[in-house]
């Protein structure tokens with residue numbers, strides 16, 4: 001029915017229909033559904049969910065506050081302080097984070113939209129390197145109409161100081177096309193690469209943003225999901241807030257996003273936050289808050305977890321051990337199969353795997369070789385998301401391994417069947 005929806009809704013809805021945009025759910029269970037699909041696509045840490053559920057069921061009580069406006073608006077009275085205390089411990093900020101610098105919203109995804117709305121006008125852009133978590137295009141684009149501009153880099157060089165030269169080129173190229181870049185985005189620890197930014201690269205990026213007066217958003221949602229591996233060439237996590245930024249960037253330009261979806265395996269709580277010392281940006285976020293206030297019931301659970309510091313420390317220590325074991329398990333499996341992956345990962349829930357040798361020549365009706373490979377994998381009962389992480393070299397996929405070891409083993413076996 002022509003004209004039923006607005007032009008912007010029609011455009012957005014049409015764009016969601018592009019092939020392979022969204023990941024199907026994994027339905028495999030070794031006992032109850034052994035022929036179900038195994039999905040390596042959704043970045044959830046299924047290894048910790050039971051622990052969070054047990055804590056929440058035992059230690060959460062709803063108070064009248066939880067159900068009233070005053071208990072939930074902008075995160076209510078307790079959550080921002082509890083989150084600040086948590087981040088002061090795990091980000092080791094150079095200047096302690098005050099509760100007043102934390103604005104809480106219903107999930108980090110909403111925060112990206114709010115931030116895009118706050119710092120950029122429709123048609124302006126956010127600049128980032130690739131590979132990158134592909135749904136940022138939706139987060140920034142689909143409501144606020146802010147584009148994502150990519151700096152031409154790849155998995156091997158995007159953590160190097162030289163990435164700022166790529167940013168510079170992309171900035172000028174965009175300007176040449178009439179697109180104003182308003183913000184640089186980094187994801188640290190990186191999604192989809194599972195690696196952390198070296199301190200010197202962070203410094204260069206801040207200087208670049210200062211020079212061009214661009215906002216810098218450091219998405220640190222995986223900050224606590226960093227672990228030890230036996231690879232000697234890993235980079236430890238350094239939060240951008242841990243650096244002395246005084247001589248590097250105006251506090252008005254520097255923002256961090258965090259949330260409980262990843263480190264606490266609790267995407268369903270939908271709790272996210274921006275941490276910034278910029279009063280104008282905090283005011284703009286507050287202005288959009290009306291549409292994005294978190295739920296009081298979620299805040300009750302999140303606050304109980306974060307206020308129990310001994311529980312948090314034990315939980316994160318145990319989560320890191322589980323991540324390390326799962327990472328060792330999947331990388332061993334990949335080596336046994338002869339599948340190459342990006343070395344040096346020590347964070348997040350994924351490895352970056354190279355399936356380029358197995359890209360089929362026959363597309364079988366799909367638009368490109370990566371979709372065709374994803375189809376072959378689906379036929380073998382395993383899903384890897386094709387082309388969503390915007391690799392400049394075809395054939396690389398993000399493989400999420402934070403699942404039961406038997407599921408991962410079976411998933412790898414199915415990949416082996418599909419590619420042999």
Ligand SMILES: *[C@@H]1O[C@H](CO)[C@@H](O)[C@H](O)[C@H]1NC(C)=O
Nearest residue numbers: 011012015137138141142145
């Ligand atoms: C929504 O996101 C898709 C995917 O990036 C993009 O192609 C499309 O242009 C976006 N729509 C709008 C209206 O911004």
Ligand SMILES: *[C@@H]1O[C@H](CO)[C@@H](O)[C@H](O)[C@H]1NC(C)=O
Nearest residue numbers: 094095243244245246247248
């Ligand atoms: C931070 O850097 C500024 C500028 O370089 C310097 O003046 C200041 O002493 C530093 N602060 C600390 C605590 O090191």
